[in-house]
Amino acid sequence: xxxxxxxxxxxxxxxxxxELSMVFNFHHLKVDYQDGKKWTLVPYDLAELKRLLNEWALxxxxxxxxxxxxxxxxxxxxxxxxxxxxxxxxxxxATMLASVIHLLRGTPFVYMGEEIGMSDPAYTTIEQYxxxxxxxxxxxxxxxxxxxxxxxxxxxxxxxxxxxxPMQWDGSANAGFSTVTPWLAPTNQDxxxxxxxxxxxxxxxxxxxxxxxKRYPIISExxxxxxxxxxxxxxxxxxxxxxxxxxxNNFRDTSVSVDIxxxxxxxxxxxxxxxxxxxxxxxxxxxxxxxxxxxx
Numbered sequence: 001x002x003x004x005x006x007x008x009x010x011x012x013x014x015x016x017x018x019e020l021s022m023v024f025n026f027h028h029l030k031v032d033y034q035d036g037k038k039w040t041l042v043p044y045d046l047a048e049l050k051r052l053l054n055e056w057a058l059x060x061x062x063x064x065x066x067x068x069x070x071x072x073x074x075x076x077x078x079x080x081x082x083x084x085x086x087x088x089x090x091x092x093x094a095t096m097l098a099s100v101i102h103l104l105r106g107t108p109f110v111y112m113g114e115e116i117g118m119s120d121p122a123y124t125t126i127e128q129y130x131x132x133x134x135x136x137x138x139x140x141x142x143x144x145x146x147x148x149x150x151x152x153x154x155x156x157x158x159x160x161x162x163x164x165x166p167m168q169w170d171g172s173a174n175a176g177f178s179t180v181t182p183w184l185a186p187t188n189q190d191x192x193x194x195x196x197x198x199x200x201x202x203x204x205x206x207x208x209x210x211x212x213x214k215r216y217p218i219i220s221e222x223x224x225x226x227x228x229x230x231x232x233x234x235x236x237x238x239x240x241x242x243x244x245x246x247x248x249n250n251f252r253d254t255s256v257s258v259d260i261x262x263x264x265x266x267x268x269x270x271x272x273x274x275x276x277x278x279x280x281x282x283x284x285x286x287x288x289x290x291x292x293x294x295x296x
Contacts, residue, residue, distance in 0.1 A: 010063030067106035243296035
């Protein structure tokens, strides 16, 4: 639901109403729309993204509703390209984004390929796209006087086909998806594929997040609370049966310091995407670093 309200979604998903078990909302996936227009090319608004994630978590909790948590689907470009750095910090970006939603209150969803760090295809011409929406948008941009190079950059950044390339199982010509030519061509399957991911990196991190949610009720059932953090960090608190979980996520490619409550300095790192992370009164988060600290 791309234009619904928290109040409406509470009504849909509150168990007392016997309607839906959870609700998807798309507000957080419009933070890179200029003036609400999809076919534009602007940096995403991190402050707005943080506001939306926090308000929906608090609002749905207060009303007894339940969020479906997601970054990707078949109608969205890859979140890794929108909110991360695929060239320099693919692993760190992908695992940070995974931590954000998998440790939140709600039910996280994994869209095919995000668990191995799949990104938008490296297409260079509009002809490589199939979706009629992309072709129509490109045509309309040209008719509006936008230069062809810029028009393609805009379409390439927002096209739905970016998330519709075949699942990259291995590094072969068709990514192990088919023995015949697929409807959309994969472009980096030699570097990003399941066979490679099995050796370490993003896929094991997703598996650990899923295992933690099954093991720790604080993740699956705990309450959510806001956490005041620097501009580039989205942080939040989870609480359950005397336990507290502090989750810190750095959305930028620069380091940042975050002061934490002294109670967390006695805690343990439940999960993080830098192996040498340590708990301190002032946490030093590196580019796209994510860390979750458990106490109690």
